[in-house]
Amino acid sequence: MASERYNAREAESKWQQVWEERGTFLSRTDSARPKYYVLEMFPYPSGRIHIGHTRNYTMGDVVARYKRARGFDVLHPMGWDAFGLPAENAAMQNRVHPAQWTYANIATMRAQLKLMGLSIDWSRELATCDPAYYKHQQRMFLDFLVAGLVDRKQSKVNWDPVDQTVLANEQVIDGRGWRSGAVVEQRELTQWFLRITDEAQDLLEAIDGLERWPEKVRLMQRNWIGRSEGLLVRFPLAPATAPPGARELEVYTTRPDTLFGAKFMALAPDHPLAAAAARANPDLAEFIAGCRRVGTSVAVIETAEKRGFDTGIRAVHPFDPTWTLPVYVANFVLMNYGTGAIFGCPAHDQRDLDFVNAYGLGNIPVVCPPGVDPASFRITDVAYDGDGGMINSRFLDGMTVAQAKEEVARRLESTDLDGRPQGRRQINYKLRDWGISRQRYWGCPIPVVHCEACGVVPVPDADLPVVLPEDVTFDRPGNPLDWHPTWKHVRCPSCGGPARRETDTMDTFVDSSWYFVRYTDPHNEAAPTTRAAADYWMPVDQYIGGIEHAILHLLYSRFFMRAMRETGHVGLKEPFAGLFTQGMVVHETYRTRDGAWIAPDEVKFLDGAGGRQAIVTATGEPIEIGPVEKMSKSKRNTVSPDDIVVSYGADTARWFMLSDSPPDRDVIWTEEGVQRVFAFVQRLWRLVGELNAIGPPPGEAGLPNAFSPPALAVRKAVHGTIVKVEENIERLHFNVVIARIRELANVLSAAIGALESDEVPADLRFAFREAADTLVLLYAPFMPHLAEECWAALGHASLACETPWPQADRALVVDDVITLPVQVNGRKRGDLVIDRNADNAAIEAAVLALEPVRRAMEGRPAKRIIVVPRRIVNIVA
RNA sequence: GCGGGCGUGGCGGAACUGGUAGACGCGCUGGACUCAAAAUCCAGUUCUGGUGACACAGAGUGUCGGUUCGACUCCGACCGCCCGCACCA
Numbered sequence: 001m002a003s004e005r006y007n008a009r010e011a012e013s014k015w016q017q018v019w020e021e022r023g024t025f026l027s028r029t030d031s032a033r034p035k036y037y038v039l040e041m042f043p044y045p046s047g048r049i050h051i052g053h054t055r056n057y058t059m060g061d062v063v064a065r066y067k068r069a070r071g072f073d074v075l076h077p078m079g080w081d082a083f084g085l086p087a088e089n090a091a092m093q094n095r096v097h098p099a100q101w102t103y104a105n106i107a108t109m110r111a112q113l114k115l116m117g118l119s120i121d122w123s124r125e126l127a128t129c130d131p132a133y134y135k136h137q138q139r140m141f142l143d144f145l146v147a148g149l150v151d152r153k154q155s156k157v158n159w160d161p162v163d164q165t166v167l168a169n170e171q172v173i174d175g176r177g178w179r180s181g182a183v184v185e186q187r188e189l190t191q192w193f194l195r196i197t198d199e200a201q202d203l204l205e206a207i208d209g210l211e212r213w214p215e216k217v218r219l220m221q222r223n224w225i226g227r228s229e230g231l232l233v234r235f236p237l238a239p240a241t242a243p244p245g246a247r248e249l250e251v252y253t254t255r256p257d258t259l260f261g262a263k264f265m266a267l268a269p270d271h272p273l274a275a276a277a278a279r280a281n282p283d284l285a286e287f288i289a290g291c292r293r294v295g296t297s298v299a300v301i302e303t304a305e306k307r308g309f310d311t312g313i314r315a316v317h318p319f320d321p322t323w324t325l326p327v328y329v330a331n332f333v334l335m336n337y338g339t340g341a342i343f344g345c346p347a348h349d350q351r352d353l354d355f356v357n358a359y360g361l362g363n364i365p366v367v368c369p370p371g372v373d374p375a376s377f378r379i380t381d382v383a384y385d386g387d388g389g390m391i392n393s394r395f396l397d398g399m400t401v402a403q404a405k406e407e408v409a410r411r412l413e414s415t416d417l418d419g420r421p422q423g424r425r426q427i428n429y430k431l432r433d434w435g436i437s438r439q440r441y442w443g444c445p446i447p448v449v450h451c452e453a454c455g456v457v458p459v460p461d462a463d464l465p466v467v468l469p470e471d472v473t474f475d476r477p478g479n480p481l482d483w484h485p486t487w488k489h490v491r492c493p494s495c496g497g498p499a500r501r502e503t504d505t506m507d508t509f510v511d512s513s514w515y516f517v518r519y520t521d522p523h524n525e526a527a528p529t530t531r532a533a534a535d536y537w538m539p540v541d542q543y544i545g546g547i548e549h550a551i552l553h554l555l556y557s558r559f560f561m562r563a564m565r566e567t568g569h570v571g572l573k574e575p576f577a578g579l580f581t582q583g584m585v586v587h588e589t590y591r592t593r594d595g596a597w598i599a600p601d602e603v604k605f606l607d608g609a610g611g612r613q614a615i616v617t618a619t620g621e622p623i624e625i626g627p628v629e630k631m632s633k634s635k636r637n638t639v640s641p642d643d644i645v646v647s648y649g650a651d652t653a654r655w656f657m658l659s660d661s662p663p664d665r666d667v668i669w670t671e672e673g674v675q676r677v678f679a680f681v682q683r684l685w686r687l688v689g690e691l692n693a694i695g696p697p698p699g700e701a702g703l704p705n706a707f708s709p710p711a712l713a714v715r716k717a718v719h720g721t722i723v724k725v726e727e728n729i730e731r732l733h734f735n736v737v738i739a740r741i742r743e744l745a746n747v748l749s750a751a752i753g754a755l756e757s758d759e760v761p762a763d764l765r766f767a768f769r770e771a772a773d774t775l776v777l778l779y780a781p782f783m784p785h786l787a788e789e790c791w792a793a794l795g796h797a798s799l800a801c802e803t804p805w806p807q808a809d810r811a812l813v814v815d816d817v818i819t820l821p822v823q824v825n826g827r828k829r830g831d832l833v834i835d836r837n838a839d840n841a842a843i844e845a846a847v848l849a850l851e852p853v854r855r856a857m858e859g860r861p862a863k864r865i866i867v868v869p870r871r872i873v874n875i876v877a
Numbered sequence: 878g879c880g881g882g883c884g885u886g887g888c889g890g891a892a893c894u895g896g897u898a899g900a901c902g903c904g905c906u907g908g909a910c911u912c913a914a915a916a917u918c919c920a921g922u923u924c925u926g927g928u929g930a931c932a933c934a935g936a937g938u939g940u941c942g943g944u945u946c947g948a949c950u951c952c953g954a955c956c957g958c959c960c961g962c963a964c965c966a
Contacts, residue, residue, distance in 0.1 A: 084965075168965060298878090432963070547961085548961070659890095736890095743901065
């Protein structure tokens, strides 16, 4: 056995077939064992499985296999996030129907995934574009509608006037449509919304309970929800300057304390008052139109140079009728936050300061930082947004920021303006309602009918699903559902008169907001969920996916659970008990002199003076080795999982992707690295063979009564490794697990090398056999095929993946004698070997007697000796 | 612009809640095996000084400063890179 090479390709397909035939990974939902639901974010069927996907799924698979070995009922499913824009783009480019393109991709990608040996319950596979899936989504939408969780209101979209279509932000490049090149306009459309803002407070508070989520994601979600406590303030307009009918301007501010630092007011370009002012001012109208051509992306709007236009309107300061402020329209004020209007206090807000500096309006500091002289405190180009004492603020002077906020709120609440208080406290959220309308074909149809007589009428249950028509073409601009000759024309379910189907489809984030619940019983035709199954499996114990989903997908899913709970489809609010965000797989880039990107498998490396050099294998043309970057088709720095599996096997790929880099960081794919892992696979195979050749302990004798030092050393290493592997798998520190397993392999190799004869004593044979079995089971979650092959070679009739996890003997992990590092003034000078239970007095005496310590002390007395039990000793001299 | 994160040898990284910085691996150097190469095995490998070789000394976790007996870890400022910003998924 030891002389043969391990044939990964043969072994992998063999064991995959065995698992499949035995139904090893089908989940059970009825046992008395504890459940564990591990899930990786499902892929979009883009065409090919990417190596980054396989890293993600391997992480989940390690957890799934480990938890199974620990005695859990494990649910580990897979499916497809199958609706979306790329299918329609493909339809336009290649004249292939989105469904055909999507299902072909799914078939390819499923086959690719199966090569990886993932322990997935494929009987639960689902695709969101399947009417059997979206039927239930439509039903829940209607349930939400009845429950008051759905709204219809206006919102802005990017409109491409040439393609006659709505553009995603990513399709707007420098204010132009990516395909047509036409200047993008903003348009108001009536759209469907889910009322996520109703849950803002609960979504915020519940973040505290998500203990197994990364702190950074929790912070991002808190900031996204963006709760703030502030004041609505109504500014009267100077009548002579106001457009007809306009009497006041209401702003929302979190800094009412800075009212005496106000220098201007600013309106969002689509604020009603801006529109009113523009009616009499063509230049202003042109300015507003210019702002709209930027598109709807907040990132673009806020990074654009700050520009404003004076409307000529003047607002009256709430505390001084003689003080008026100019009202601008400004490109950085957002209509959908607060009231769409602000007062600008340049000294204490950077955006406002940039604005006044551009328009020469000046600033008045009103908050003075502690310890700074108010008389000399000036603001030039950095705003001060910290705490301090109020200055230049009349009756607020001398107060703290908090006191001033309170005082302003109190005064304005009790000031009457046109029969209502001038100020009102308000809690505001940055979070906006979730617009789910998409003017696209390849998505879940929104199941309502518009009737002129009855208004919006839900499609009756019996008529669900509303299925997408198949006979559509993409050769003309606009939404194919709108163009379809018959699809949208229906009878009103209520009055029977002529009516029109809703042609908007749902945002694909809706599809991905509940798929994880559907997995718990994916074949229930009658309802979205089966409560018993959902209650058993939910929540997901460990969810794994990319950090790019830290906000939207996860927040929408959290909201959707609440909505499903209110409508009786589930019994819980939080879908994901544990969350892990994994890093990407990245690769070097290669370019020729003329800038052409070269794929890794077309590159050959040369050793030579001046470091690494590369050429194009086929032509010998020299290549510039570029930076390591995210794998992308455009830069051609991708590697295909299939190629890796064919060359080295899935186990090698799995091990490599989890070794070296911590799982939440990027891992750099290198050919050399993969080759070295392949060598390690072979080494493990040989090592297990060598251990096997030493033979089992004689007879069926149990645990020997005593172990010689070499046997004890082997056992300590084995049991110590079990503990460390457990700890680090639980923490998902797979790279550390791998290091510990390699260490164990190194110890065992050395122990075999130290054998002096073929006659190995019984206690050592026992230790080696135990080591071989344990080693295989420890790496089995990572390299499951090799593990089965080794497990069988060791003479086991069972499957490694069905064998319980090895039990560590804790007594073997604790040493009686320990080594304490000894520092003098914080610098390590020696080691103290001492009894584990030695008391401080004994340690202090022993430490001072150490030769290196005495040398470092140079005859000085010890001022203090700090003994940290079982960790370290530090002498202060 | 706003929000979040990351930064440790030539390289990827390890270091539990502040306690031996550099585990494990890649690469490199030397050696064994071989006609030779590959593979494999053994040894070494943070930097600087020092030594024939040891010993030993000093510096060191992006930069600068602080807290502490002790800082990769905590605090403040700065630099660089990455992610998200609501119609990509």
